[in-house]
Amino acid sequence: MAKETKGKRVQEESSERFISFRCGTNKEKAKAIVINGIQKIRKDVGLRFNTIAFVSKAQTLLNSSNFFRSVYTFGDSFVDPGNNNYIETNSKSNFPPYGRDFVNHTPTGRFSNGRLFPDFLAYSLGAKKYQRPFLDQIALNSYLTEQPTAISFASATSGFDPLTTNTTNAIPMSTQLEYFKQYKAKLQNKIGKKRAANQIKKALFYVNAGSDDFAFSYFGDGLNQTARYQTYKLPDYEQFVLQLMQQFIQGLSDQGARKIAVTGLPPLGCIPIVITLLPGPKASPQRNCVDYQNSFVRDFNSLLQNQLKSMQSKLSKFGTKIAYIDFEQPLLDVIQNPNKYGFTAVNKGCCGTGLYEIGRKCNQTTPVCADTSKYVFWDAAHPTEKTYGIIFASNIPTILGLIKD
Structure with a gap:
């Protein structure tokens, strides 16, 4: 599996785990899941924030109602x-x-x-x-x-x-x-x-x-x-x-x-x-x-x-x-x-030339890139x-x- 694809999959899985973490009944298990999920995101996607501080805030929310x-x-x-x-x-x-x-x-x-x-x-x-x-x-x-x-x-x-x-x-x-x-x-x-x-x-x-x-x-x-x-x-x-x-x-x-x-x-x-x-x-x-x-x-x-x-x-x-x-x-x-994030194209979009195509200029007749996970931008904006x-x-x-x- 390509690194970019893996990074995207990890992001999606981590979102699922984030939901489970907040909604689950086993708080300690949920806490472990979210720590693992965040660590994977940090490793594979390169996100940087304080994991301990995040979990501390999230754990407090677990104890709140509604x-x-x-x-x-x-x-x-x-x-x-x-x-x-x-x-x-x-x-x-x-x-x-x-x-x-x-x-x-x-x-x-x-x-x-x-x-x-x-x-x-x-x-x-x-x-x-x-x-x-x-x-x-x-x-x-x-x-x-x-x-x-x-x-x-x-x-x-x-x-x-x-x-x-x-x-x-x-x-x-x-x-x-x-x-x-x-x-x-x-x-x-x-x-x-x-x-x-x-x-x-x-x-x-x-x-x-x-x-x-x-x-x-x-x-x-x-x-x-x-x-x-x-x-x-x-x-x-x-x-x-x-x-x-x-x-x-x-x-x-x-x-x-x-x-x-x-x-x-x-x-x-x-x-x-x-x-x-x-x-x-x-x-x-x-x-x-x-x-x-x-x-x-x-x-x-x-x-x-x-x-x-x-x-x-x-x-x-x-x-x-x-x-x-x-x-x-x-x-x-x-x-x-x-x-760090698995991107290769940062100054152009995936759609068309990526230089000016937005809205109607990015349409079904416009060629697009093969792998969006390598592009920071989808269209030119x-x-x-x-x-x-x-x-x-x-x-x-x-x-x-x-x-x-």
Whole structure:
């Protein structure tokens, strides 16, 4: 068995063991299983975090009740499981070769070959094996009776900035919040206000957005200045996005959210299409990551973490806990140390040339790589399932700390 395939299999087995660890009745045996699983991941995939600290936190959770939790997701194409299938937009991926490694090779609308970060999250918390799109109204009634459940309100090419969705017709973050309010009302009608409030209180709310605000609304294609670029200096636009993000998180809190995970920006300078499109002296003929893009990401994520700490302090009186989910450093580590994780291609996607193909340009007539486990990116903007799994595993200690009652 190839090393890459083995690493992927170990990741999947470790996810199963993680579930067994939390749900099993034999706690000592379960503890041994999770230690073994983590050690295998560290050895075969190269994940690095403190095993003892992880197990200590997990063991504490074993002794708590009502561990299973619903997961509600908001954001963009990094987390959309198919909501865009139900709206008029060109930002879709519900066709081959997307979903090549998903169950039954189904192109669900996920911008990847398989699962996304919140799929791993929902499964690990015992909610559901995969998150489901809210706009699948046919299935919504069954979602309302599922406890716990995993529902996503995310929409590919969405953002906090209202201008971000103007050209793509994606679902703005503000509308995603309104959709959650609609869901909450239906949930209350279905199971009663008290049970609905308890489910929402114990749920994990996961937010991953902002990348498209900078990629589309601010920087654009690098050839033509965007309206936001002409209006705002970069530090001012960062504050503008942070303010909108703060309003969104406050909106979740107002609806009863008490456990909120917010993802920082990924290293945008390492996204294949960004490397491709940036012109002139800022372009990299060797297709290296674009330093000035990654530099602003570091600054923004630092500001975001400070903002989340401030919000945590203000909302703690309501029992609210807010955590920062790190996409930046785990993804950078994968890109800078590919051999450690079994990757060989870090600056291009598996689909087509890997330089610019996204969405409609990555279709059933487009050739794809033979082995996705060797690729960090599936298309020119989105990670493979394997990469998402690595990023998720790197954030497990943070997630465990967040959901602890």
